[in-house]
Amino acid sequence: xxxxxxxxGKSRGRVARHGSELCxxxxxRTAQDTDRHHQAAPPTTPRTRGSPRSxxxxxxxxxxxGRARWAGRQAARGExxxxxxxxxxxxxxxxxxxxxxxxxTGRGGKAHPGEKEEEVGQTVEKKEEEExxxxxxxxxxxxxxxxxxxxxGEGAAKKKKKKKKKKSKKKKxxxxxxxxxxxxxxxxxxxxxxxxxFTDYYVQYGQTDPPTVPVEDLFRGRxxxxxxxxxxxxxxxxxxxxxxxxxxxxxxxxxxxxKVRHASEVHREVRSYAQSFIKPGIKLxxxxxxxENKNRELVKEDGLLRGIGFPxxxxxxxxxxxxxxxxxxxxxxxxDDVMKVDFGTQIDGRIIDSAWTVSFNPRYDPxxxxxxxxxNAGIATxxxxxxxxxxxxxxxxxxxxxxxxxxxxxxxxxCIRNLNGHSIGPYQIHAGKSVPIVKGGDTTKMEEDEMYAIxxxxx
Numbered sequence: 285x286x287x288x289x290x291x292x293g294k295s296r297g298r299v300a301r302h303g304s305e306l307c308x309x310x311x312x313r314t315a316q317d318t319d320r321h322h323q324a325a326p327p328t329t330p331r332t333r334g335s336p337r338s339x340x341x342x343x344x345x346x347x348x349x350g351r352a353r354w355a356g357r358q359a360a361r362g363e364x365x366x367x368x369x370x371x372x373x374x375x376x377x378x379x380x381x382x383x384x385x386x387x388x389t390g391r392g393g394k395a396h397p398g399e400k401e402e403e404v405g406q407t408v409e410k411k412e413e414e415e416x417x418x419x420x421x422x423x424x425x426x427x428x429x430x431x432x433x434x435x436x437g438e439g440a441a442k443k444k445k446k447k448k449k450k451k452s453k454k455k456k457x458x459x460x461x462x463x464x465x466x467x468x469x470x471x472x473x474x475x476x477x478x479x480x481x482f483t484d485y486y487v488q489y490g491q492t493d494p495p496t497v498p499v500e501d502l503f504r505g506r507x508x509x510x511x512x513x514x515x516x517x518x519x520x521x522x523x524x525x526x527x528x529x530x531x532x533x534x535x536x537x538x539x540x541x542x543k544v545r546h547a548s549e550v551h552r553e554v555r556s557y558a559q560s561f562i563k564p565g566i567k568l569x570x571x572x573x574x575x576e577n578k579n580r581e582l583v584k585e586d587g588l589l590r591g592i593g594f595p596x597x598x599x600x601x602x603x604x605x606x607x608x609x610x611x612x613x614x615x616x617x618x619x620d621d622v623m624k625v626d627f628g629t630q631i632d633g634r635i636i637d638s639a640w641t642v643s644f645n646p647r648y649d650p651x652x653x654x655x656x657x658x659x660n661a662g663i664a665t666x667x668x669x670x671x672x673x674x675x676x677x678x679x680x681x682x683x684x685x686x687x688x689x690x691x692x693x694x695x696x697x698x699c700i701r702n703l704n705g706h707s708i709g710p711y712q713i714h715a716g717k718s719v720p721i722v723k724g725g726d727t728t729k730m731e732e733d734e735m736y737a738i739x740x741x742x743x
Contacts, residue, residue, distance in 0.1 A: 474642045476641075495581075543634045550582050568598050592629060605624070605703055641655065659739075666719070699721045719737075
């Protein structure tokens, strides 16, 4: 083992390579000297007692010859060059080699000079061979292009350009594309849906009619419509609209708001499309199937990531809620029916739960108006720090202020007190809190960042 000092990192590879060449030259010279010695030596003859000794018979000759033979074997094997050099050279050569080895390794730790030198030299030689191989390959390609010459060389260059152009081309999407911006003009068959209700509502965003472009693709690079925004109901919450900290909080929630608005726009477009075919004579089972298929198409259904929020409900006449036709149900919608259509969409678990009433006979208009105004009153009352019972009281007050006349008899409109609104959580349609539609009851307050479905049921 040899011990050396530290050296600079820049010269390590160069010193190791020169050291390897020095070892090889010393070993080669030793072997050559040995061969010349054997060739020049005359054949040995038996020596008589008292005769003078030849050079080969002098003390130490056998040892020197053995060392030379050992050095030749090591050189042939390509191993132990450092040890061969150390044995075949003098003390000065060994010290010079130790200094060079210390500079090549860059550390003063103990290491065998032959082994370390050999490893570094092989690494440098490999890198040089690889670089030389790359140069040869590139030269060969250039020579091939030059051999083609003239028109052939130009043709090869054109082929290369064509290949590059093919790589840069992107695959064109085969799905439906947004069309030109249009003006909604088609009205629904049902009554009292509002002057702004159009079955082709979505053409104003470039959607096809009927809608076929997923809402995500329709609004790519644009923000989703925000819908209606109502002010906070309590005076103690007015600061939420002006406080910088609260506005910063809203900006942090923009990702969730975007998902909710995405799902809401899907719901609006599916709802508008459904109002174009919901009319007397349609089977309820067919109606639900058409609506849900369009819902899946526009939301770009993808397992639990996005899809329908829950099965479509079509509660008709005496059924107040949560009715869905089963396979084999042949119920057909009639002109004199009153039906609630309830369906949902979800994006990343953010569920939109919304419903509307379908009616064709104007005799039921007072009932539809009562429920619609009561729903708007509940939405205006709801907000952060508002008690749930206060929302129910506001709904009941508006709902029961209406009355309806049927067959010459007047009936007061009443709230169905055992049906309520509810809170909504991620992937959870009923998240634990119920919003009553009559006064009294739960005094729990609504909290920040919660979502609610304000639902009203009148009869």
